[in-house]
Amino acid sequence: MNTDIPYTDEERESLRNCRLCPRQCGADRTEGKTGFCNCTDEIGVSIVCNHKGEEPVIGREKGICNVFFIHCNLQCIYCQNRQISRNGSRPDLPYGSFDRLIARIKEVLSESENVLGFVSPTHHLPLMKAVIRTLNSEGLHPRIVYNTNAYDNVEELKKLEGMVDIYLPDLKYMDRDLARRLSMAEDYPQRALEAIGEMYRQKGSSLLTDADDVLESGLIVRHLVLPDCLDNTARVLEAISGISPNIAVSLMSQYAPPEPMPFDFLNKRLSESQYEMARERFFESGLHKGWMQELSSQENLVPDFDKGTWSHSK
């Protein structure tokens, strides 16, 4: 059992019979047991860094302080953060104690906008909450970004109301078969849609910004357009619009095969014509607010955690 991290009793209990995400493993992570995400109750943080690759309204020129956790509860085969997200790998854990983790976060925050992002936090929710509580107790109140694959439990999201300022979920699939083949999660469409529905309940569709045009509060849904998957993209955009056509959407074109893929359609980049079709689907669905990427983003937005070019994108 990790006694270094100031978990509340409820948080420790949630790790004792882990059902933090829809996988519902029931693993006792406090006793070193692991479920699908292969994480115990240790300080599962891979990197804390200044990050300038989010949507402009989130970080502006100074960027934000992002906390990248190890492993992931989804395991998309094309993951662009695979150096730290693969559950079978063992990335370095550079912050040996909770105090060192907090010190590093404070150091990076001092060089960034006063915004703290947690990347793929679902399976490390108790640690995320302990970090926020500790910073608050020291008088630090950065804006909190919850940057998730959206394979989240609604009950866990309800507990974040008032704690998270900006929800930044993906909506990857509305096609169950695609979700099963690419992310081992056939129920992803239903679970993710419920999760985003809860985020919308908390934040609505308004993006509230401060005097410097930095986002203070809101919901932005991201969708990565995959090659030859335009039907899925159309269904995703319609599903978001079904919650509210006023939700801001970030339509991403940056897909690039990170390594040889087991499916031909993933062994190429997105073409200009397919991205143009995705843009048309965006407007046809009734959506009208958000961001679209240049196709050049395929070159400059793919992070490399080994070379340290992780400051460019999720």
Ligand code: SF4
């Ligand atoms: S967080 Fe990990 S151990 Fe817990 S239910 Fe999800 S995959 Fe399983």
